[in-house]
Amino acid sequence: MTPFYRHNGSLMSDQRSLTDLAEQYGTPLYVYNRGAIESAWQEFSTALEGHPHLICYAVKANSNLAVLDALARLGSGFDIVSVGELKRVLAAGGKPEQIVFSGVGKSEREMAAGLEAGIRCFNVESASELERLAVVATAHGTSAQVSLRINPDVDAQTHPYISTGLKENKFGIGMADAMATYRRAAELDGIDVQGIDCHIGSQLTSLEPYADAFALLVQMVDALKEEGIALSHIDVGGGQGIQYSAEDDRLDVASWAQCIRSAVGDRDLEILVEPGRYIVGQAGVLLTRVEYLKSNEDRHFAVVDAAMNDLIRPALYSAWQAIESVESLDRPSRLYDVVGPICESADFLGKQRELAIAEKDLLCVRSSGAYASVMSSNYNTRPRAAEVMVDGDNAFLVRAREETEALFAQEFLLP
Numbered sequence: 001m002t003p004f005y006r007h008n009g010s011l012m013s014d015q016r017s018l019t020d021l022a023e024q025y026g027t028p029l030y031v032y033n034r035g036a037i038e039s040a041w042q043e044f045s046t047a048l049e050g051h052p053h054l055i056c057y058a059v060k061a062n063s064n065l066a067v068l069d070a071l072a073r074l075g076s077g078f079d080i081v082s083v084g085e086l087k088r089v090l091a092a093g094g095k096p097e098q099i100v101f102s103g104v105g106k107s108e109r110e111m112a113a114g115l116e117a118g119i120r121c122f123n124v125e126s127a128s129e130l131e132r133l134a135v136v137a138t139a140h141g142t143s144a145q146v147s148l149r150i151n152p153d154v155d156a157q158t159h160p161y162i163s164t165g166l167k168e169n170k171f172g173i174g175m176a177d178a179m180a181t182y183r184r185a186a187e188l189d190g191i192d193v194q195g196i197d198c199h200i201g202s203q204l205t206s207l208e209p210y211a212d213a214f215a216l217l218v219q220m221v222d223a224l225k226e227e228g229i230a231l232s233h234i235d236v237g238g239g240q241g242i243q244y245s246a247e248d249d250r251l252d253v254a255s256w257a258q259c260i261r262s263a264v265g266d267r268d269l270e271i272l273v274e275p276g277r278y279i280v281g282q283a284g285v286l287l288t289r290v291e292y293l294k295s296n297e298d299r300h301f302a303v304v305d306a307a308m309n310d311l312i313r314p315a316l317y318s319a320w321q322a323i324e325s326v327e328s329l330d331r332p333s334r335l336y337d338v339v340g341p342i343c344e345s346a347d348f349l350g351k352q353r354e355l356a357i358a359e360k361d362l363l364c365v366r367s368s369g370a371y372a373s374v375m376s377s378n379y380n381t382r383p384r385a386a387e388v389m390v391d392g393d394n395a396f397l398v399r400a401r402e403e404t405e406a407l408f409a410q411e412f413l414l415p
């Protein structure tokens, strides 16, 4: 069953009506479906069954504690990019030995926190980071397990802001420097070389860039082995795309897994994967109420109570997400620009959408589980939305709506 479906004209999630949830918790409201998160994770688990592997959910896609909790209970590992995410994962019951630490700008404080927690691996993104990590680990009387993140210079064919595997991107170590950096890593005190890593971008819907990157990585594993540097894992990042609209291609996880399994072949390499969007993207929606309808000579506008501070993807990436009425009601149908109350023309959730709505109606913005609430801000002093997790008959509040006073409680008047 799909996590959000229509029953007698009303949108539901499991046994709960979205209209009832909006009335109980107010709007804007994020609603997640636990079963959908779990079954997306299981797709990876099933596809990699029989080969040693670890699924490290990319926390940055949705770091709500309840999301992490649900995944930790399945035995998931986690991919973090900050000490803040490390603390969230540990608070949610994630195991340190299943955490990998990615990111181009890890501070010494973050390195120390990772070492103290005993994480599985640091995905090192530059020669300088490697040297600094060696110093920090040595000072802690330990050694850091590392992978080097390679930038394979392949085109992920996705939006430029979420493409990360090209030479022009800031991520990883270039192919030209990779071997020398491995040699240096192998001789450094405080560094324990474990693996190789790459992440070429997000929202990939074609297997081709993956296949290109996997082939380069495996070649490098073999070349390193010849030099006596034996790796025990290959971390292939995330990036698996979802269908925001029916016209989008969707990456097939089983085929993706077949692609990495055949690249690895019979090499003795554990496969690590860091999916984010694929696990949570379709498992969440944003509910928002129509405040006003207005028209000019050119357009009809639906002014709603959610804004770019709640969901920035349309403004930041020109992302398209489906918008529909929660209740199918008898209304005149028109093309609307669905816009928020913020004083920016970029403040829209969707443009030119066919909707049959009236003021005070409830709208649902689909595919809002990933890179949605995590990117929200308090711009215009707007409290961040509440979040609810549906699980069968139950709906649990997993994040309370922020109180306005709390938004400026850390600010001070002049003396």
Ligand SMILES: *Cc1c(COP(=O)(O)O)cnc(C)c1O
Pocket: 058, 060, 061, 079, 102, 103, 199, 201, 202, 203, 237, 238, 239, 240, 274, 275, 276, 277, 278
């Ligand atoms: C963002 C990110 C991911 C997850 O990407 P998705 O497209 O959400 O799957 C995985 N690994 C790294 C290093 C990332 O930066």
